[in-house]
Amino acid sequence: xxxxxxxxxxxxxxxxxxxxxxxxxxxxxxxxxxxxxxxxxxxxxxxxxxxxxxxxxxxxxxxxxxxxxxxxxxxxxxxxxxxxxxxxxxxxxxxxxxxxxxxxxxxxxxxxxxxxxxxxxxxxxxxxxxxxxxxxxxxxxxxxxxxxxxxxxxxxxxxxxxxxxxxxxxxxxxxxxxxxxxxxxxxxxxxxxxxxxxxxxxxxxxxxxxxxxxxxxxxxxxxxxxxxxxxxxxxxxxxxxxxxxxxxxxxxxxxxxxxxxxxxxxxxxxxxxxxx
Ligand code: MLT
Numbered sequence: 001x002x003x004x005x006x007x008x009x010x011x012x013x014x015x016x017x018x019x020x021x022x023x024x025x026x027x028x029x030x031x032x033x034x035x036x037x038x039x040x041x042x043x044x045x046x047x048x049x050x051x052x053x054x055x056x057x058x059x060x061x062x063x064x065x066x067x068x069x070x071x072x073x074x075x076x077x078x079x080x081x082x083x084x085x086x087x088x089x090x091x092x093x094x095x096x097x098x099x100x101x102x103x104x105x106x107x108x109x110x111x112x113x114x115x116x117x118x119x120x121x122x123x124x125x126x127x128x129x130x131x132x133x134x135x136x137x138x139x140x141x142x143x144x145x146x147x148x149x150x151x152x153x154x155x156x157x158x159x160x161x162x163x164x165x166x167x168x169x170x171x172x173x174x175x176x177x178x179x180x181x182x183x184x185x186x187x188x189x190x191x192x193x194x195x196x197x198x199x200x201x202x203x204x205x206x207x208x209x210x211x212x213x214x215x216x217x218x219x220x221x222x223x224x225x226x227x228x229x230x231x232x233x234x235x236x237x238x239x240x241x242x243x244x245x246x247x248x249x250x251x252x253x254x255x256x257x258x259x260x261x262x263x264x265x266x267x268x269x270x271x272x273x274x275x276x
Pocket of ligand 1: 031032033034098099100101195222248
């Protein structure tokens with residue numbers, strides 16, 4: 001990927017991020033689990049005109065660390081993102097969170113409600129884990145502790161990608177596996193435990209008062225379009241786009257379609273700023 005990683009000491013950690021593009025308008029891409037900023041390659045490489053794109057590595061992933069302990073609360077990851085933006089002098093960015101990155105985005109908006117000027121929520125959900133979901137995460141954490149990350153990655157891949165992507169676009173699976181394989185076992189465990197204890201973000205949805213775009217793969221099995229529709233109904237004025245021929249990773253599986261929705265939304269945010 002063209003954009004090199006930069007690093008700074010922030011919030012008691014070393015945080016790393018990628019940057020591309022220039023401009024006063026800023027788009028922040030917050031990755032999901034168990035990825036790092038590399039997963040946004042198709043978006044970073046296509047940084048829209050006039051937008052500065054910043055893709056942080058969440059703590060424990062990519063070049064960011066060390067872990068704060070044996071769990072990674074979504075709130076701590078949110079504090080890191082807020083600290084990074086303060087460090088970079090960024091005010092009023094558009095935040096785009098994918099899956100776990102969406103959980104972090106909800107935590108950012110809880111902690112700093114006036115920070116974002118627009119939200120993109122891709123393949124994510126507001127609700128906390130069910131008891132069954134929590135137990136599943138604990139089981140996976142134990143398994144990774146005993147055997148490493150390879151088996152978890154193998155089990156996740158068919159749920160992350162649409163079957164058509166796997167069959168027709170093998171390079172997508174290859175790239176995604178490479179990013180996942182870079183995650184260490186302790187980071188994967190800490191993120192699983194952090195996600196398992198995240199709070200329900202549903203109550204805050206009604207008070208989101210910035211333009212919001214939901215994006216979801218039509219065949220996402222992890223956070224299906226039904227979850228995005230719930231978000232669209234609860235967030236005032238939110239719009240939803242369903243990306244065909246994609247599972248949980250539309251930004252990587254169908255980057256042209258994903259980027260089109262993203263750029264249209266960014267133009268709308270700019271426009272709303274001018275007319276307000
Ligand atoms: C992700 O893609 O970030 C994860 O699938 C989210 C989750 O496990 O809830």
